Amino acid sequence: MQITALGYALIGLVRAEPRSGYALRKVFEDTPMGSFSSSPGSIYPALKKLADAGMLEKRGAESGRKPVFHITPLGESTMRAWLELPVTSDELAHAVDRVLLRFAFLQDIQDLRVTRRFLTSFETALGTHIEGLEIYLDSPDGRSLSRHGRLAVENGLRGFRAHLDWVADALEEFGS
Amino acid sequence: MQITALGYALIGLVRAEPRSGYALRKVFEDTPMGSFSSSPGSIYPALKKLADAGMLEKRGAESGRKPVFHITPLGESTMRAWLELPVTSDELAHAVDRVLLRFAFLQDIQDLRVTRRFLTSFETALGTHIEGLEIYLDSPDGRSLSRHGRLAVENGLRGFRAHLDWVADALEEFGS
């Protein structure tokens, strides 16, 4: 089963604390995790799918109490496997927010070495990606860019360099 | 008709220079515009839709020559209207790449005042957005964040600050 970014966000939030569908929507509405839509049409079907796949379990529905989702052992191991994936430079180009989502959920893994490994792979991927952009800007294609085009690429470069600075600070904070 | 980011990318590229579907795919494959998929299953249907909507026109197919897409007057005015939209802070949270795409295509508008207006609205939106994140970090919710969570938000903040620095430099370059 292919899990989407939204799927991982839901599993991760439920893992940190069992929640109802509505509580999950509120998170996307009220916090900087708002890059995900909080619309019922996305959340409820996604939760149902995760429950059907055995990643989450809806508890409390029988006894009249308000039902909340809990994470299952399968959800736990799936999440863990995802969190341990190294950052690839491909991911940087297409889905940086997924990278940061993964980092945020690393909080639930006690072993700080996992966080350090993650940050190191992030650093490497950023280096590769930044170098690629610099090479492009220096290539015939890059040199023939219009002023706006070049500035747009440079904007991207600055963003990735900001990430790199952040990784350096984070690695320091996690003692590496 | 609702035009997607990919749609605007295609119109903008064809506007700068008439191209075949394959040539457009190559752009997404070989340049930093690669955040768009270059798969045939996305490009060709999108081109057909734009042609059906009267934004693009496929020329040269009859005479055995290799067919290329040209922009139509409707495509032109639609693009122009899109380029003149101010940047909103909502756009920053959900689709920064669209903002940069718009900036890149501003190259085709002679009037530099449009670019300056764009940059100014970008600056304002960034200020609002950054302030919102800072306020969040200082709120009870933000203060109760885990170390990873806070770092993830700070990473976002740094990215937006990098954008802000870039805007300042760009405004200087465009004499404002």
Place this chain on the structure above:
DNA sequence: CCAACCATGTAAGCTGTTACATGATTGA
């Protein structure tokens, strides 16, 4: 009492992904 919010869902429709299919041209 009425507006706002809590709370959960479904249905239609659009985009994009992956995979398949086809055939021409070019360079080693």
Place this chain on the structure above:
DNA sequence: TCAATCATGTAACAGCTTACATGGTTGG
């Protein structure tokens, strides 16, 4: 000649958006 690349498409499917639908609770 054979692999790579040019070149264009289609079909099945998954995911998300928008909009609709429903009903309970709470606070002013």
